[in-house]
Amino acid sequence: MMCYPVILLLPIVYATFTSPTIYVKKSHEIDFTDILELEYENCPTVIEIHNLKENSEIFDLAFMEGLCKNVVNMLRIKISGNFQGIGEGLFNHLLKLENFQATDMDSLTELSISSSNLKHLDFSRNHLEKIDIEFKDDLVHLNLSRNFLEVQNIYMNTMSHPLNLQLRTLDLSYNRLTKIDFFLSFWNLRNLLLNNNRIEHINPGILQKYPNLVVLNLAHNKIHELESGIFIGLSELVNLDLSYNSLNDISVQIINTLKALEELNLEGNIIDNFKYSELEHNMEILKINENDTYLHGKKIDNDTLVSFM
Secondary structure, three states: OOOOOOOEEEEOOOOOOOOOOEEEEOOOOOOHHHHHHOOHHHOOOEEEEEEEOOOOOOOOHHHHHHHHHHOOOOOEEEEEEOOOOOOHHHHOOOOOOOEEEEEOOOOOOEEEEEOOOOOEEEOOOOOOOEEEEEEOOOOOEEEOOOOOOOHHHEEEEEOOOOOOOOOOEEEOOOOOOOOOOOOOOOOOOOEEEOOOOOOOOOOOOHHHHOOOOOEEEOOOOOOOOOOOOOOOOOOOOOEEEOOOOOOOOOOHHHHHOOOOOOEEEOOOOOOOOOOHHHOOOOOOEEEEEOOEEEEOOEEEOHHHHHHHO
16 A cells, blocks of 8 residues: 655744745655655655745746646645735645645735635635635535635535535624625524624524524624614524623514524623523523623522632
8 A cells, every 4th residue: 555755844044034944844854846756656745844035936826736746646735924915726636635624825815716625725814805615515614714805705606406515614703794794695604703803783584594604703793782683593593692792682582483592692891681591491691791691591690600600
C-alpha cells in the first residue's frame, strides 16, 4: 500500500522578520519549490503556509494553482497572510480536498467560489466585503466570521435540493448583517451563529428554512422585538441566545413554541416583566438578567451557576 507523506510548512518568526521562512518536513528534505516536480504518488496530503507578506514574489495565486495541479492527493490546505488572490480555479484540480482554511488575509476583500467536494471551508478573520458561493452537497461547516460582510453583498446559490445540502454549521458572526432573510434553505443546518452583527428585526417564519436547527446565537445585535410566530417550525432548537439586544418585553408564549429548548439567555436586555411562571417547560438554564438566573426551574445566583457550567 502506498504511503503518502505529509508536508507541513511553518514559518520561523524573528524579531526582525522580513520574509517568510518555510520548513518542509518530509521523509527527506527538499526545497519547497521542488513540490512542483513531484510525481503523483509522492504528492503531499497536507500543506500549511503561514504569515505570508503582501505581494510575495514566491507565493501567489498562480503558484498555488500550479502547485495544486500536481498535488491532486491533497486533503487539507491551511494558509494565512497575503496571497495575490483566491478564486474558484484554486479548487479545480483538488478532487480530494476536504478542508480549506484561509485566514488573516488583509488583501482578501472579494471571493467567488464553489464549495466543490469540500467538507470544511474557513474564510474567517479576513477583510471580505463580498462573497458569491455555490453550495454543493458535501459542505458541512462554513465559517465566514469576523469579516465585513453586508446583506446586499452575500450571494448564495445551489443546484441541489435543500434536503441534500449537508451544511451543519454556518458561522457569520462578527460581520455587518442587518437581517437574515437572504439565506438558502438549509434543512440540515444545526448551528447558526449570527452574533455580533447589526440585526434589528427577524421576519416571522423566516427561520422555518432551518427546521433542524439546534443552536441559534443572536447575541449582541439590535433586535428590539420578537413577533408572534418568529420561532415557528424550530421544533429541535435546544439553545437560544438573545443576550445583549434591545428587547424590552418578551412574550412567554413565543418561548413556549420552542418545545425542545433547554438553554435561553436573555441577559443584557432591559426586560421588566418576564412571566416565568407561565413557561410550559422547565429549561436547564434560563438567564433573564444578571440577577435572575434559573437552573432546572430553581432561581440561583451567578456564582452557583458557574459551578454548573
